[in-house]
Amino acid sequence: MSEDINYYILFDNYTHGLALYKLLQLDSIPARISPTPHILQEKVSCGMSLLIMPEDIEAVRACIAEHGAAYHDIAALPCQIKTDRFRFC
Amino acid sequence: MIYLDNAATTLHKPSQTVRAIAEALNTFGNSSRGTHSVSLSAAFSVYEARVKIAEFFNCPKPEYAAFTLNATHALNIAINGLLKEGDHVISTDWEHNSVLRPLYRLEAERQVSLSFLKADSKGRTDFLSIPEYITPKTRAVICTHASNVTGNMADLEMIGEIARRHGLLFIVDASQSAGFADIDMQKMNIDVLCYTGHKGLMGPQGTGGICLREPLDIRPFYCGGTGVQSHNQRQPEQLPTLLEAGTLNSHGLAGLSASLDFIKEIGLENIRAKEKQLAELFLKQVKDCESVTIYGDFESAQRAPLISLNIGDLPSGTAADILALQYDIAVRPGIHCAPRIHEALGTAERGAVRFSFSYLNTEAEVMQAAQAVKEIAEA
Numbered sequence: 041m042s043e044d045i046n047y048y049i050l051f052d053n054y055t056h057g058l059a060l061y062k063l064l065q066l067d068s069i070p071a072r073i074s075p076t077p078h079i080l081q082e083k084v085s086c087g088m089s090l091l092i093m094p095e096d097i098e099a100v101r102a103c104i105a106e107h108g109a110a111y112h113d114i115a116a117l118p119c120q121i122k123t124d125r126f127r128f129c
Numbered sequence: 130m131i132y133l134d135n136a137a138t139t140l141h142k143p144s145q146t147v148r149a150i151a152e153a154l155n156t157f158g159n160s161s162r163g164t165h166s167v168s169l170s171a172a173f174s175v176y177e178a179r180v181k182i183a184e185f186f187n188c189p190k191p192e193y194a195a196f197t198l199n200a201t202h203a204l205n206i207a208i209n210g211l212l213k214e215g216d217h218v219i220s221t222d223w224e225h226n227s228v229l230r231p232l233y234r235l236e237a238e239r240q241v242s243l244s245f246l247k248a249d250s251k252g253r254t255d256f257l258s259i260p261e262y263i264t265p266k267t268r269a270v271i272c273t274h275a276s277n278v279t280g281n282m283a284d285l286e287m288i289g290e291i292a293r294r295h296g297l298l299f300i301v302d303a304s305q306s307a308g309f310a311d312i313d314m315q316k317m318n319i320d321v322l323c324y325t326g327h328k329g330l331m332g333p334q335g336t337g338g339i340c341l342r343e344p345l346d347i348r349p350f351y352c353g354g355t356g357v358q359s360h361n362q363r364q365p366e367q368l369p370t371l372l373e374a375g376t377l378n379s380h381g382l383a384g385l386s387a388s389l390d391f392i393k394e395i396g397l398e399n400i401r402a403k404e405k406q407l408a409e410l411f412l413k414q415v416k417d418c419e420s421v422t423i424y425g426d427f428e429s430a431q432r433a434p435l436i437s438l439n440i441g442d443l444p445s446g447t448a449a450d451i452l453a454l455q456y457d458i459a460v461r462p463g464i465h466c467a468p469r470i471h472e473a474l475g476t477a478e479r480g481a482v483r484f485s486f487s488y489l490n491t492e493a494e495v496m497q498a499a500q501a502v503k504e505i506a507e508a
């Protein structure tokens with residue numbers, strides 16, 4: 041079920057992460073700045089990632105392509121937060 | 130007080146800089162440490178400062194612009210991080226101890242050999258002679274953009290072209306020129322630009338940075354916490370994290386960011402024009418004074434806005450003391466951490482009295498300082 045998967049955009053640094061966050065805001069694509077999940081941290085040196093909704097993934101990719109935005113990877117992970125108990129997005 | 134020691138640090142900062150720092154003090158968490166709202170406030174502010182600095186120096190990417198505490202810190206990262214055992218370096222007599230001492234240390238510890246372009250009695254240096262010093266081991270040319278003693282300036286575009294042609298790294302100390310001269314890392318072929326935030330950029334002390342033209346094989350001078358990859362025994366490799374271990378001075382950087390806005394609003398060319406005008410006004414007033422000796426090359430097209438002089442046979446410290454006590458004018462005597470240029474000028478013993486001007490000085494202040502020099506000279 042798509043609700044159970046989270047998409048994290050990963051970055052090499054905050055500069056790339058915050059730049060893409062601003063671009064997504066301009067395109068009205070919802071994204072939340074979230075800590076990079078520990079299991080994804082091995083390859084990146086940035087503690088922030090962008091958490092995006094599964095239904096927005098194509099729009100995000102289009103936004104990245106349009107602006108030539110830098111990012112490390114997009115990772116899909118099972119949801120880290122119990123959404124029935126805690127606020128998530 | 131009339132403050133004319135702006136080459137040491139600018140005393141007067143734009144009011145928006147003061148406000149930005151005050152605002153940051155109670156609203157910033159730790160940048161790049163977590164993602165709660167106040168950590169992000171700091172992270173966004175640092176991000177914006179980085180983007181502005183990259184634009185200001187035409188550094189190819191914001192992430193190639195790492196922040197440091199000052200130019201000395203940046204120069205130590207560059208010099209210690211890039212030079213290897215047995216390398217040869219070409220530098221100049223103009224350099225500040227923030228370049229000289231790291232080089233001398235590597236000469237002793239890593240057998241790095243050094244050549245210095247000589248300065249003459251007006252502090253002039255023949256940069257076109259760089260190729261004569263090149264050996265198969267030459268790795269880098271390191272030079273300051275503007276001498277903090279004579280105000281003489283180097284033609285970075287010309288030196289950058291020589292360095293590029295010979296495959297040498299070009300490392301520039303922009304401490305005295307940032308905020309006054311145009312600096313374009315790409316046009317000038319600068320591989321590493323080191324600057325300080327508290328002088329011409331009119332930011333707070335504790336800010337500065339190192340900008341790279343591309344990710345070089347640079348060994349971080351220090352390592353430590355980065356907020357990520359905490360189990361990794363090595364410093365993360367990506368810029369700017371590689372060069373930014375430890376908590377950033379995000380409060381100070383908020384101030385530097387506001388200062389960069391101020392410079393943009395006024396226009397660097399207008400700042401330069403005013404500072405040049407103040408320096409020229411001062412020079413015009415004191416240059417015909419019989420017992421005043423002025424140092425530097427006043428025929429070259431571009432000079433930094435400072436004038437060093439001596440009055441009669443007064444030791445420079447005594448002259449500065451009289452200016453402070455009698456006239457409430459702050460200037461800088463002595464050797465200015467630049468021993469080689471004082472050797473060249475013949476002032477290694479007595480030093481010189483340096484008057485340095487900022488955009489926030491006034492003509493009236495300059496006239497009063499010139500009058501004071503004349504009075505001391507005639508006394």
Ligand SMILES: Cc1ncc(COP(=O)(O)O)c(C=O)c1O
Nearest residue numbers: 199200201225227273277304325
């Ligand atoms: C030419 C030059 N280089 C480097 C520095 C060092 O600057 P900071 O003390 O901010 O590291 C100075 C400052 O006096 C300088 O004039």
